[in-house]
Amino acid sequence: MEITAYFFLIFSAIIYLFTVQCSGIFGNLSKNSRTHLQQRYKYDALDFYRDDIEWFSFCFIIMGIHLNGYGMLKKIQAGRLIWYDYQGVKVTDTSNG
Helix, strand or coil, X not given: CHHHHHHHHHHHHHHHHHHXXXXXXXXXXXXXXXXXXXXXXXXXXXXXXXXXHHHHHHHHHHHHHHHHHHHHHHHHHHCCCCCECCCCCECXXXXXX
16 A cells, blocks of 8 residues: 555656646736746745645545545455465455454
8 A cells, every 4th residue: 555655646746747837838827826936936846846746645645545445445345356365375265254
């Protein structure tokens, strides 16, 4: 599960920076955004958007982990997930206890 969260973190940062880039390409001409643009060019993008990326990543990871868990639950209920015990022997018992 940790590796899933790590990849969700990277993917969410990519999505956030892509949306910032697209909004810059297509233009946002409000007065507030123009003053914001003048300040952001003084910093690296990851440094400037650090708080925003962390918040977006937190929300994205929470949703991603829940969807991933839901998918695994559906696989378990459908019987498409193979279980092995600690010795590497395939578990064939299908009881819930």
